Amino acid sequence: MTFKINKKFYNSSYHITDLKLCSLRLHDNFRFPWVILIPKRKNIRDISELNSKDQILLIKEIVKVSKVMKKLFKTNKLNVEKIGNIVPQLHIHIIARRKKDKTWPLSVWVVKGKNYSKKDLNNILEKFNRVLK
Numbered sequence: 001m002t003f004k005i006n007k008k009f010y011n012s013s014y015h016i017t018d019l020k021l022c023s024l025r026l027h028d029n030f031r032f033p034w035v036i037l038i039p040k041r042k043n044i045r046d047i048s049e050l051n052s053k054d055q056i057l058l059i060k061e062i063v064k065v066s067k068v069m070k071k072l073f074k075t076n077k078l079n080v081e082k083i084g085n086i087v088p089q090l091h092i093h094i095i096a097r098r099k100k101d102k103t104w105p106l107s108v109w110v111v112k113g114k115n116y117s118k119k120d121l122n123n124i125l126e127k128f129n130r131v132l133k
Contacts, residue, residue, distance in 0.1 A: 021054055037062065046082075075097060
C-alpha cells in the first residue's frame with residue numbers, strides 16, 4: 001500500500017510542493033494564510049507513530065514552512081496545530097494570524113471559510129513557488 005492523501009484534503013486544499021517528508025498544501029480559506037503539512041507516510045495518525053528520523057525531519061519542515069509564512073505574510077504570530085479529529089491522517093496546520101484578522105484572538109474555526117477566487121489562488125501559489133525555489 002502506498003501513501004495516499006485523504007480525499008478531504010483534495011477537496012479543501014491545493015498542492016504547493018513536496019518537501020522531503022511532507023506534501024505542502026494551501027488550505028482553501030481566503031480569510032487566513034493557511035497551509036497544511038502532510039507527512040508522506042502511510043497509516044500514520046500521530047507524530048509518535050513516525051520513526052525518530054521522520055520526527056526530526058517533520059520539526060525541521062514545520063520550522064522551514066513557518067519562516068516562509070512569516071516572510072510571505074508579514075506576520076509575527078503563527079498558529080501551528082496538530083489536531084486530526086475530523087481527518088485522522090497526520091497533518092500539521094500552519095496559520096498566519098494578525099490582530100486585525102476576522103476572528104482574533106479566537107480560533108480560525110469560529111467563522112465559515114471563504115474559498116479563494118481563481119485569481120487570488122494563482123497569486124498565492126505563485127508567491128509560494130517563488131519563495132520555495
